[in-house]
Amino acid sequence: MTAKFLTKKYLPRRTFLRGNGTLLGLPILDAMLPALTVGAEKLIIPSTPRITCIYMPHGATMRHWTPKEFGKNFNFTPILSPLEPYRSYLNIISGLTNTPVGPLEGEDAGGAQNHERAAAAFLTAAHPIAGSRPIVGISFDQLLATKLGQETPQPSLELAIEPSNNTCGDVNFTCSYRSTISWRSDSVGMPMENNPQLVFERLFGSGTTPKQRSEQRIQSASLLDSVRDDLQRLNMNISTRDRAILDDFLQEVREIERRIALLDSRLNEESLESEKSQNIDVPQGIPINFEDHVNTMFDLQVLAFKTDLTRITTLMLAGEGSNVRYPRSGVNEGFHNASHHSNEEKNKEQFAVLNTYHISVLKGFFDRLATIPEGNGTLLDNSLTLYGSSMSDANEHNFSPLPILLVGGANGLIEGGRHLKVADQTPLANLYMGLLNKFGINQLSFGNSNGILEI
């Protein structure tokens, strides 16, 4: 069932009637796509795939994740079985490791602190340093945003399900390591938004009519222009460090100016906002139910891809260390507790049930992408989703072998339907290098990479 919260006064009844026969209700897509994509057919399909990185903390019961067979003729394991319909789009990559999750010499070697680092290390493949100031490295998605996302009004979108900061752990680490997987630079984590309404406003601007949104863009542009000028003239006796902070502020002022200009020209040229879209209701608030919430976030990503407002998205399905309970999974233990199986068989089986549930929810994304025609195929053919965790067996807090999936046609750049085994101790960063390479981005190294995983 989809949430009622998006229904609106003029959502045509036939939308639901049509939706009833299919798998999904797709409230946002059904309601908004036709209106917002007037003219979208004129958009050129990007030559590189739209990329989504999805993080799920706490690893998995690997024996029920990893297929026994390698290559093309693998058999689906229980956890991955919900993805059977997408076999030809799937690459299961086994054997990767992400050592930056672990302690350095001199740091606590117990392993519990790996939870402090796991989420931040996932897409950065860099070691998050203890302290109240975050220091890690640029993340894979943000690097892609700088390389592939500059033509879209939003270089990237960062989404979450749980509110940030709800799973702070060790007070010696900043909570931002646990609450975002997306890092713009060593020290700037991208806030992950869990409110669909704010995501929508970020894409289309606030205001209820195109005219209002356009006026707001004009006013915003002049405000930013003035702040930029003043900051450049600013002659204040402040410390070097504070000046550096203002420089960062200035950089973001410029960035938002750029984005507004891009959005403005896009909306004018492509008539994305036509008369038809005048009365579109913005999604309101946060769905209460996990599945509804995730599906809404999937809808928004698909919408953003289809309208080419962004090409890169990240989604954090749960906060690191989250002990949330998933009532519909059939497991009563909290997520984090369930991952600590104490090496008892029945607990490992129970955790596998939870892992399977998560994969079945993930499938909803591909169901959506597959319904959107684009070029000769669908959005699923022109996208690539990376799904995985920074831990393997969370009972041990270890980070090898990681559960990692790639799903999507990737514009034909990556062959599907395979279970790939990498050499032991191959850094996750090498996979990022391999993907960057596929997308034509030349990078000498990334995070702790020591090579390129050719995929």
Place this chain on the structure above:
Amino acid sequence: MKMDRLGKVVTLTVLLIPLFALKAHAQNDLLENYCFECHNIEDYSGGLALDILAHDDLLTNAEQWEKVIVKLRSGMMPPPSKSSPSPSERQEFIEDLSNKLDTLWSRSPRAGAPDLHRMNRKEYQNAILDLLDLPIQAADYFPSDSVSEGFDNIAAALTVSPTLMQAYVTAATTISQLAVGDINAGTSTTIYRSASGSQASQLDENPIGTRGGISTTHFFPLDGNYDFTIGRTGSNAAFSLSPVGVTDPIELVIDGLRVAYFDPDEALKTRLQVSAGPHSIQISFVKTQNPRGVDDLYSVWADTNSIRSVTINGPYSPVSLGDTPSRQKIFTCIPHESENESVCAKSILTNLATRAFGNHVNEGSLETLMNFYKNGYELGGFEKGIQYGLARILIDPQFIYRFEQQSENSEKIGPLSSTEVASRLAFFLWSSIPDDSLLSAAIDDTLLEPATLTKQVSRMLADPKAEALIDNFAMGWLGVNQLQNFNPTDEAFDNSLRKSMLKETKLLLKDILLGNKPLIHLITADYTYVNERLAQHYSIPNIRGSHFRRIPIKQHRNSGILGHGSILSLTSAPNRTSPVLRGKWILENILGSAPPPPPAGVEVNLTESTPERSNGEGSIRIQLEKHRSDPSCASCHDIIDPLGFALENYDPVGRLRALSNGMPVDTKSTLWDGTQILNSSELIDALVIREELFAENFVRKLLTYALGRKVEYYDMPSVRNIIKNSAKDDYRFNSVILGIVESLPFLYRGPDTLNAVTSSKIEEYNIPNKSEISRVLR
């Protein structure tokens, strides 16, 4: 042998540097007798070699020595299994060492320097309310802020992302428009949802004789017509078999007056004329019947038959901008002729900018604002001009950041200016910008006179805005807000219970802190605050209604916060209690000594499997005791677990229990220092004896919050001074706050180079290793 040799070296060196290093008599003997066995250069336990440190200059290793003081004071070192110094030896050593450190620091004080401090979103929300009398929900505009050190106001973590910058721009334009009013703004839609849970009884804020529903305050941008659509669940048909299967009518109340009444079968939609500004709105069922003796049935019915949301859409055919509190606050003058317009605009914008920036507005800034005024004026006249100027104020770095000038001598600490202190005060005590009184004291430069400072602090603490200290400091310190994400298997725990638990804790914190009562009352108060929902959960009879009232608690539960459902729940696993989490919570939040993280492969997945009745095999306690038979676990868990065992008489959602999984609960335990306790009230007695640890932890946390940065070892002389001075006053909130406000780190600023982390250090941490390029094996 090596030990001996090193020992001698230590003694010799110490003799050579008698003043700055530890003296070679009793103090050093204590280290040698009780510490060196593990904390030596060979064993290097806990990363600490005291035998080496002992012959260095004291200040060189001040950070480590402060750790030694903390561990010794808490009594957690030496570990329970080793021999310990006598209490008097211990005390003497601590005093001597801390006095030496304090003396040395007083000769070359350090003050630290927080990063350029950005407002977090809660502060932004408060600032908008204070500046413009406009209630906003910051979460509608901004992403949440990062938490470090337990708080979301730590400067080092408040970075700026593009997402945030975009939010600042949107907020500036939207808020300025709402505040000034814009007749052409168009319509907007807002949905308010009810909390989940039963709607059987009356909500606190809603009228008597009603049940359930929603209560909120909505800001209506213009005088005009607004559509109200009420969403509800349940219907007569679904409950036709129920003896109470009748749907109640629904009423809509604005500012205390019933403006709409819906019969059960009517469409729940109406269009009403509403004046601009904030109005309180209540929607609830009108109770037409409440049969006695069927309360349970009724509540089941009410769960499925409830008001779920209200959607407010408008304005339609707006008539005027109205006379909102925001407009009254902004328009301090009204131009009657066109030549007065820019004079008046200048006065309005100067006034707003002064308050927003917490300082004089310089010529350059004023010129910028007037340019924006002119741009807006050309588009839509005087009011549009003011709106443009206001938007510019709201995006100005002088509003978003709190600037502090670097002292002339970049090597040394320097005093903050009075406006800088005013800002620090306002953000500390109110989570907002300075008000007029504080700002004028700062601009007059009288604020820094001790008498004025004291007077301002008392005035500010008496202001209702000081409640921000409870919401942002106290609730954050105790981690109570984490209850939002606690999702236990026990079905009794619904959202209404969660909210009630949070409110109980908030009310007690407010009573003791803002009521200026002795700090220890937080764990000894023999009263608490409950409503019907919470009382029912606690099995306290005869409490009716959703409002909170103060009741004596001792005959029912433990006194103080350790008897609160909130704390007992958030330290549980979803399906069982966790003595480890409860013990850890007490250590971190009350005793101020966080245990180190557990070693690899620990078993935390304890399940309360069916106990074999004869020996209780499988109980949480037995499993933990088994676990502690491993010496590597025992060194910490001997300290953590006993604290938690004492609270085993509370179940995972904080109800009292006599049995746990069929076995009688066992609350007996032995604390790390050998103190035997029988039950939870003896645990509280044991904590009361350690009041000083509690106070020290409290001061450190409050100072962290006040400064917006980590409290460092060089701040410890100030911490000790604050503790010493407030001890006479039982560590009451006002004395601790005054102590902080008058302290060196609050009034001074140091050079910032010490905090800087160079990029070379980052590289050093993330060196790629140079092994072969790996390939996929197909």
